[in-house]
Amino acid sequence: MDKIDFKRSLKPLYGPTKTKGIHLVDVPAMRFLMIDGHGDPNVSQDYRAAVEALYTISYALKAASKKQLERDYVVPPLEGLWWSKSMGSFKARKKNLWEWTMMIMVPEWVGPAMIDAVITKARRKKTLSALDHLRVELLEEGRAAQVLHIGSYDDEGPVIAKLHEQFLPGHGLEPIGKHHEIYLSDPRKVAPERLKTILRQPVRETA
Incomplete structure (x- = not known):
């Protein structure tokens, strides 16, 4: 029996790399x-x-x-x-x-x-x-900007600021919906500086 790992089968959503930086994805319902x-x-x-x-x-x-x-x-x-x-x-x-x-x-x-x-x-x-x-x-999030953050949850601020203040305006986008985080690491087993978290923000084109 095969075992499905969604971090692999839905890699664009659950498996971005650090080198990819902030990027756009289309999130299905x-x-x-x-x-x-x-x-x-x-x-x-x-x-x-x-x-x-x-x-x-x-x-x-x-x-x-x-x-x-x-x-x-x-x-x-x-x-x-x-x-x-x-x-x-x-x-x-x-x-x-x-x-x-x-x-x-x-x-x-x-x-x-x-x-x-x-x-x-x-x-x-x-x-x-x-x-x-x-x-x-x-x-149903649809179009979204996301980035892989490696580090403490308390160090997310500058990354979120860059997404909202630089990336979105630079691509003619504005945020809609709620800030979304996906926790790829277990904080009970992984040091804070090595935690992997996907930060996602649904977006739309600026009117």
Whole structure:
């Protein structure tokens, strides 16, 4: 049985190299398990609970897909949408004022019935309060600018600024939608200076 790794099969979206720099991609509509929250991810219990619930369901879906459908895959990376009611708070890294949606992609062949069954089974096995807030949603980003950042999450600021203040205006584009991050590294196992994160911003042509 072949095992699909979306970082390879969707390499333009999940496998850019550092040498590529900021570049444009066309992102197809994809389904995600999502949980919304608020506050600093470094100290928020809700954030930890959301991530735990997302991984629990994602790994259970992988197992169900392999057993019932004979389709195996690597669980996709954790992703996050980030924004703030005040853009100044976002740029100033005032994380206690941030809003977020944490999410993990669901393969197209995994249907609603399987997802519902996995969630029901997870509730019986373990107390996961964040499951009450979990939903499945189709994300349609379309054209987007993205770049691979290698380093600490707290060092993303200059890269994001370059994307917004130089790349987008230079290509006649403006941002739409939310700042999107894709976490390719496990911060529990990888040193901060070696963390790999894709930074993505949906865009449109400037009117």
